[in-house]
Amino acid sequence: MDKNFVPKTVEETVYKTWESGGYFTPVIDPGKKPFSVLLPPPNANADLHVGHAMYVIEDIMIRFHRMKGDPTLWLPGADHAGFETQYVYEKHLAKQGKSRFDFDRETLYRDIWNFVHENRGKMENQLRRLGFSLDWSRNIFTLNPNVIKTVYASFKQLSDEGLVYRDSRLVNYCTKDGTGFSDLEVLYVERNDPMYYMKYGPFTIATARPETKFRDTALAVNPKDKRYKKYIGQTLQIMGLLGPVSMTVIPDAEVDPEFGTGIMKVTPAHDPHDFELGKKFNLPVTPIIDFRGKMDFSWFLNQPDIDPKYRERAEKYHGKKVAVVRPLMVEDLKADGLLVKIDEAYSHRVGTCWKCGTVIEPLPLEQWYVKVEPLAKKAIEAIKKKKVTFVPKRFEKTAKQWLTNFHDWNISRQNVWGIRIPAWKCTACASWTITDGSVPSSCYSCGSDAIIQDTDTFDTWFSSGQWPFATLKATKQGDFDYFYPTSVMETGYDILPWWVCRMLMLGIHLTGKVPFETVYLHGLVRDGKGQKMSKSKGNVINPLEMIDKYGADALRMALVFGTGAGNDQSLAEDKIRGMRNFSNKLWNIARFLSLYLDKFGISEFNQLPPYAGNRRKHDDQMTSAVTELTKKVTKHMEKYQFSDAANAIYEFAWHTFADQYIEQSKPLLEAGDKQTLATLINVFYAILTLLHPFMPFITEEIWSKLPKASEDPLIISSWPGSKQS
RNA sequence: GGUCGGUUAGCUCAGCGGUAGAGCGCUGCAUUCACAUUGCAGAUGUCGCAGGUUCAAAUCCUGCACCGACCACCA
Numbered sequence: 134m135d136k137n138f139v140p141k142t143v144e145e146t147v148y149k150t151w152e153s154g155g156y157f158t159p160v161i162d163p164g165k166k167p168f169s170v171l172l173p174p175p176n177a178n179a180d181l182h183v184g185h186a187m188y189v190i191e192d193i194m195i196r197f198h199r200m201k202g203d204p205t206l207w208l209p210g211a212d213h214a215g216f217e218t219q220y221v222y223e224k225h226l227a228k229q230g231k232s233r234f235d236f237d238r239e240t241l242y243r244d245i246w247n248f249v250h251e252n253r254g255k256m257e258n259q260l261r262r263l264g265f266s267l268d269w270s271r272n273i274f275t276l277n278p279n280v281i282k283t284v285y286a287s288f289k290q291l292s293d294e295g296l297v298y299r300d301s302r303l304v305n306y307c308t309k310d311g312t313g314f315s316d317l318e319v320l321y322v323e324r325n326d327p328m329y330y331m332k333y334g335p336f337t338i339a340t341a342r343p344e345t346k347f348r349d350t351a352l353a354v355n356p357k358d359k360r361y362k363k364y365i366g367q368t369l370q371i372m373g374l375l376g377p378v379s380m381t382v383i384p385d386a387e388v389d390p391e392f393g394t395g396i397m398k399v400t401p402a403h404d405p406h407d408f409e410l411g412k413k414f415n416l417p418v419t420p421i422i423d424f425r426g427k428m429d430f431s432w433f434l435n436q437p438d439i440d441p442k443y444r445e446r447a448e449k450y451h452g453k454k455v456a457v458v459r460p461l462m463v464e465d466l467k468a469d470g471l472l473v474k475i476d477e478a479y480s481h482r483v484g485t486c487w488k489c490g491t492v493i494e495p496l497p498l499e500q501w502y503v504k505v506e507p508l509a510k511k512a513i514e515a516i517k518k519k520k521v522t523f524v525p526k527r528f529e530k531t532a533k534q535w536l537t538n539f540h541d542w543n544i545s546r547q548n549v550w551g552i553r554i555p556a557w558k559c560t561a562c563a564s565w566t567i568t569d570g571s572v573p574s575s576c577y578s579c580g581s582d583a584i585i586q587d588t589d590t591f592d593t594w595f596s597s598g599q600w601p602f603a604t605l606k607a608t609k610q611g612d613f614d615y616f617y618p619t620s621v622m623e624t625g626y627d628i629l630p631w632w633v634c635r636m637l638m639l640g641i642h643l644t645g646k647v648p649f650e651t652v653y654l655h656g657l658v659r660d661g662k663g664q665k666m667s668k669s670k671g672n673v674i675n676p677l678e679m680i681d682k683y684g685a686d687a688l689r690m691a692l693v694f695g696t697g698a699g700n701d702q703s704l705a706e707d708k709i710r711g712m713r714n715f716s717n718k719l720w721n722i723a724r725f726l727s728l729y730l731d732k733f734g735i736s737e738f739n740q741l742p743p744y745a746g747n748r749r750k751h752d753d754q755m756t757s758a759v760t761e762l763t764k765k766v767t768k769h770m771e772k773y774q775f776s777d778a779a780n781a782i783y784e785f786a787w788h789t790f791a792d793q794y795i796e797q798s799k800p801l802l803e804a805g806d807k808q809t810l811a812t813l814i815n816v817f818y819a820i821l822t823l824l825h826p827f828m829p830f831i832t833e834e835i836w837s838k839l840p841k842a843s844e845d846p847l848i849i850s851s852w853p854g855s856k857q858s
Numbered sequence: 859g860g861u862c863g864g865u866u867a868g869c870u871c872a873g874c875g876g877u878a879g880a881g882c883g884c885u886g887c888a889u890u891c892a893c894a895u896u897g898c899a900g901a902u903g904u905c906g907c908a909g910g911u912u913c914a915a916a917u918c919c920u921g922c923a924c925c926g927a928c929c930a931c932c933a
Contacts, residue, residue, distance in 0.1 A: 137895070321929090328933095340933060353933090389932055397933050406931040481932085527862070531928085534861065538929080627928095657927095661870065661882095683895095695872050695880060700863080701927090703870045707882045714895045725892035776872060780880070792897080799891085 134727060134838060138720035140684025144830045148261055151833075156848050157268045159204040161615055167206060168198035169616040171601055171649075172260075172267060173624045173632070174210035174275060178218055178252040181259040183666070183704065184625060186676040187655045189689045190775060191623045192265050196826035197770050198620075199266070200852035206616055208604060209260065209267035211253055213275045215551035215593040216312060220488055222248055222550070238549050238588070245550045259677060264685045264829045266848065271608040275596055276552070279607030284596045285555050285570035287643050292567045296504045296642075297544075299556075299565060303408045303495040304543060307486035308426030312547040313498060315592060316540055317631055320487040328479035329463070330394070332471045334371035334380075335364075339393030341479060342403070343462050344428065344455050347375060350416040351399040356384035358395055374465050375433060375443045383414050405495050418497050426494060428458050500545035501554060501587075503595070508638035509536040515647050521637065524653045524773045525699040528626060532652075535630040536638070544595040551590030559584050598635030601648035622649040626656060626699055653773055654699050658692070661705025674704060683713035686828035690715065693775045693827065694783065716831050718787055719824075722817060723835040725795065729802050729810050730840070738840040741811040751801075752812040755794050758785070759819045763853045766823045779827050786820045814839065819853055 151157065159167065170191050175181060191207060199205040222245050223233050233241055253274075260267060273280065291297040304313035329343045333352070340346065352369075354361035364382040371380055387406070388397050401411030402420040411418060423429045430451040434444065446465060450458045466472035484493040513536050515521050516529055523529040545554065557566045559576035560583040566573050575582045596603065601622075605613040618640075622633060633652055640648030659665055660672040667673065679688045690712040696702045735741060762785050769778035794813065801809040818841070825832040825847050836847040843850070 134892095136893080338933085342933080387931075392932050400933090404931075404933070406933075409931080482930090531862070534929080630928095659870095663870070691881090695870085697872065700871090705870065705882075708870080710895080711881055714893095717893065717895045721893035721896090723892085728892065780872075784880085791893090795892085796897090 134720070134724045136724075138684070138716050138831060138834075140686065140716070140830060141681065143834045144262070144264070144680075144685055147830050147833050148264065150846065151266065151848055152261075152269065154846065156199075156846070157207070157266050158270050159206045159268065161611070162204050163615070165202075165204050167616055167620075168195070168203040169206040169208070169619040170195060170621050170623060171208045171604060171619055172210060172265075173628075174212040174597070174600070175256050175260075176214040176217060177211035177256060177274065178214075178221065178249045179256065181256060181263075181676060183658045183674050183676045185259075186263055186688060186692055187625065187658060188265065188623065189263065189692055190653065190655060191621075192263075192689075192829070193693065193770075193775055193826040194621060194623070194773075195266055196829060196848065197852065199848070200822070200825070200850060201855040202851060204615075206271070206612075207265070207267050208271050208273070208608070209257070209265075209269060210273045210275065210600070210604060211256065212593070212597065213249065213550065215590060216310070216546055216548050217488065217593075218249060219245060219548050219550040220310065233549070241549050262677065262680055262685060264689065266829070271612070273604050273608060275593075275600075277607055280596070280603045281552055282570060283603040283606055284552055284591065284599060285568070287599055287639065288555060288591075288595075289567055289569050290643065291503065296507065297501060298504065299499060299501055301497060301499040303403075303405050304498040304500055305484065305493045306424065306496040306498065307489065307491050308422075308424060308494055309489050309491040310486060311424070313496075313500060313543060313545065314486070314493070315543045315594075318487050319484040319493050320490075321482045322485055323480060324483045325478065325480050326483070328393070328476040329466075330473040330476070331466055332372075332473060333396075333398070334369045336361075336396050337394045337473050338396055338398050339476075340398060341481065342400075343466075344458050345400040345403045345421060346373065346398060347430075347433075348402055348419045348421040349378075349380065349398040349400050350411065350419065351414065352380055352382045353385040353388050353397045353399050353410060354382060354395065355388040355390045356386060358388075358390045360390075361396060372469075372471070374446060374462065374469065374471070376440060381414075383410070385410055402497055403495055408495070408497075420497060422455060422494055422496065424496060426491075427452050427454055500543045501556070501589075503542040503544055505539040505541050505638070508642050509539055509634075511641045512536050512634065512637040515637065515641055521647045521649065522651055524651060525697075528629060528652065528654050528699060531626075532629060532634060532637075535634050539630075539634070542592075542595075542635075544592045545587075545589040546592050547588075548590050551593065552596055553590050554587045556587045557584040558587065594631055594635055597632060598639045599643065601636060601640055602644050617644065617648070618646050619649045621651045621653055623653040623655070626654040629654065651773075656696075656699055656701035659701055659703050661703055661707070663701075663703045674706070679706070679709050683709050684716055684830065686716050686831050687713035689829075690779060690783075690827055694779045696776050698773060698775075715783060715787065716828065718791060719821075719828075719831055719835065722786075722791055722795065723838065726810070726814055726817060727839060730814075733805070733807055733810065735807075735810075736840060738842045740840075741814065742808050744811055744815040749808070751797065752808065755790075755812055755816050758789060759816045763819060763823060767852070767854060770826075775827075778823075782820065782824050782827070786824070790816060790820060821847060822850060822853055825850075 172188060175185055195205055195207040226232060288297060305319045306313045326341050328339055328341050330337055330339050365384050368379050368381045370377050399407045399410055401408045401416050401418045403422060421429060428450045430447040433447045449461060485491060486493055513533055516533055555568050555570045557573055559579060559581050561581035562576060562579040564578040566577040566584060576584050601619055602613060602617055605617050636648045664672055676688060687709050691704060691709040762781060765781050766778045798809050798813055821832045821836055833847045
C-alpha cells in the first residue's frame with residue numbers, strides 16, 4: 134500500500150466498480166419494506182455547488198439502509214428548471230448579440246433542449262464524484278414524456294374538480310424577463326424611495342408611485358377618520374396633470390389614518406390591495422404601465438378634443454420607462470403647483486424579481502391558478518396525524534404556517550422552456566378546452582375548430598410538486614406501487630414552501646397518500662466565517678475543487694461532522710483538510726495491519742485465529758468497546774443524528790483504536806501474537822463498516838486490500854447487528 | 859407587526875437534565891519504530907443576562923438583551 138492515501142486515483146475506480154456491479158439498483162422483494170429517497174433534482178444545465186453536496190445526508194441514509202438489507206432506492210433526476218434555464222440561455226444568446234425573440238417557439242425550445250443536454254452530463258458526473266450511490270438505471274428528467282403525461286393528467290383532474298381555474302388578476306410580473314411569477318418568487322428588498330406629497334382636490338395624498346396616479350379610480354379613507362368622514366360617498370373633481378378627473382371617496386378600514394396624510398389613492402390596475410378594493414366597489418381596472426414596463430397613454434391620446442397642453446404631456450410620457458417618467462412628472466407637478474413636498478427618506482419594501490432584481494410590477498393578466506386551500510387542508514391534516522414527520526421537529530410548525538397562509542397559486546409562466554399548458558382557447562366562444570395532453574380537434578363547448586393553445590408553460594414547481602409520483606410512475610413497472618410513499622425527503626429548509634409543501638399538497642390529493650413519510654431538512658452552507666457564500670464576495674467553496682484537493686470522503690465528512698439538522702453551518706477549508714487527515718489516519722491503520730499480515734505470512738482471512746473465541750482481557754476490552762460503538766452509531770443513524778454518529782466513529786477510530794489499542798498491541802504483535810492481530814483486524818472491519826456511509830471511497834478501498842471472510846464489497850456488506858437474508 | 863432560530867474554548871460549531879466537547883488555532887516535548895496529512899503532554903469557558911422548577915440545569919419554564927432568518931397589501 135502507498136504511504137499516503139491518494140483519493141484521486143482511487144475514487145473513480147471504486148465508483149465504477151460499484152456502478153457496474155449494479156449495487157445501486159435495488160433488488161425488489163415484496164416481502165420487505167423498501168427504503169426510498171428521491172434526490173432533489175439539480176438543474177440539468179448547471180454545475181453543482183456546495184449546497185448540493187449536502188445531499189450526502191441522503192447517501193448516508195441510503196448506504197445505511199442498503200447495508201441493513203432493505204431494498205433501497207435512491208432515485209436521481211435532472212430538473213429542466215424552466216424559467217431559470219431559459220434565463221441562462223438568454224444570457225448565452227445575448228453574448229452572441231441575439232435575443233429569444235429572434236426565434237420562433239419551436240426553434241427556441243429545440244435549441245434550449247440541446248443546450249441543456251450538452252451540459253447535463255456534467256452535473257451527473259459531479260454527483261458521481263461525490264460518491265452518491267444513485268440508481269442511474271432509473272435516472273429521470275423532468276421533461277421525460279411519462280412525467281409530462283402525469284403532469285397533464287393532474288392538471289386535467291384538478292381542473293375537472295374545480296381546483297384549477299383561470300382568472301384575471303394582478304400578477305407579479307417582471308417586465309425585463311417577460312413573465313409572471315407566483316407570490317413566493319417575489320423577493321422583497323428594503324429600499325429608500327422618495328415619497329411624493331401632492332395636491333389632490335381638497336386633499337393632499339402621499340405616494341411612492343406617482344406614475345400610477347393617471348389611472349386612479351377612487352380615493353379611500355378610513356371610515357373612522359373624522360377628518361374625512363364627511364367626504365365618503367362624494368364624487369369630487371380633482372385636478373391632475375392631464376386635466377380634471379372625477380373620483381369617488383370610498384371607505385376602507387385598512388387605510389391607516391396615521392400613514393402619510395391618511396387618504397389613499399386607489400389604482401386597481403397596479404396595486405394588489407387596490408385591486409381587491411376595486412372589486413368590492415366595482416372600479417375599472419385600467420392599466421397605465423405595459424408589460425415592457427413602459428408608460429402607456431394611448432387610452433388618453435385616443436380621446437378626441439384634448440387640450441394641447443395635456444396632449445403634449447401625455448406624448449412626452451408615453452412609451453417611456455417608469456423611472457424616466459418620474460422626474461418629468463415632478464417638474465410638471467411643480468409647474469402646476471400640485472407638488473406639496475418630497476420626503477426623500479421614505480423606506481419601504483419593494484418586490485423584485487428573484488432572478489434579475491428588476492422591480493416587480495403588479496399587472497392585470499389572465500392566468501391559471503391552483504385553488505390551494507382544499508389541498509393545503511389535507512396536507513395540514515396529514516401533518517397533524519403524523520403521516521409525515523419533520524426532522525428537526527420545529528419545521529412542522531413552519532410547514533403548517535405556510536400551508537395556512539398560501540394564496541391561490543399562479544402556475545402560468547410566459548416562458549417557452551417548460552411543459553406547455555394543455556389548454557386551448559376557442560376564438561368563437563372564448564371557453565377553454567383542457568385535455569390530458571392530446572390535441573383536441575375542436576372546442577369542447579361549442580364545437581368550433583377555431584381553437585388556439587395557451588402559449589404559457591407550467592411553473593416548474595407545479596411539475597416538481599408531483600415529482601415523487603410522477604417519477605415512480607415513469608421509471609420502471611411496479612416502482613410506484615412498491616416505493617411510494619417514499620421514506621424520506623431530504624432537502625434544504627429554504628425550499629420548504631416552494632417544494633416540500635407543494636409535494637405534500639399535490640401528492641396527498643392526487644394519490645391519496647403522503648409522498649414521503651419523513652422530511653429531513655438541512656441548513657445553508659456558509660463560508661468559514663459564517664458569511665453567505667456568493668460569487669461577488671469571492672468566498673464560494675467549489676465542491677469539485679475540494680474533492681480534487683482532499684478527496685470526496687473528506688468533503689463529505691466535513692459537511693456532516695458537527696452539523697445539527699436544520700442549522701446553517703460554516704465550512705472552512707481547514708475543516709475539510711482535517712477530515713483528509715482522518716482519511717490518512719485510516720489508511721495508515723490499514724498499512725500497519727497489512728504489515729503484520731505480511732510478517733505473519735497471512736494472505737487469507739481463515740488463516741487468522743477465530744475472532745469470536747477471544748477471552749483475553751485486552752481483546753475483550755476492544756471487542757466490547759466496538760460493540761458499544763456499534764450500538765451508539767446505529768441508534769444515532771436511526772434517529773437521523775448523523776453528526777453524532779460521525780463524531781463517535783471518528784473519535785473511536787482515531788483516539789481509541791489507533792492511539793490506544795494499536796499502541797498497546799505493538800509489543801504483542803512484535804512477539805508474534807496472531808490472536809491480537811485477528812482482534813485488531815476484526816475491530817477495524819467494524820469501524821470501516823460503520824464509517825462506510827460517511828466515507829464510502831476510502832473504506833471500500835481499504836476493504837478491498839485486506840483479507841476478509843466474504844468477497845462482497847463493503848457497499849453491500851451487512852451493517853453490524855442487522856439481519857441479512 | 860408576526861413566526862422561527864442563535865448567543866458554549868481565540869475562530870467555526872456539536873451537545874440540550876447528572877460535576878463542560880469537537881475541528882481548526884495556540885504552548886512545550888518527541889522523529890530512522892503505520893501515519894509530521896504524526897504522537898505525547900498542556901493552556902484557554904462563572905455554556906448572553908435575571909428569575910423559577912429540580913436532589914441536580916448549558917440542557918426544562920418565564921422574562922429581558924443583543925444577533926440572524928423568514929413571513930406581512932401600510933399607499
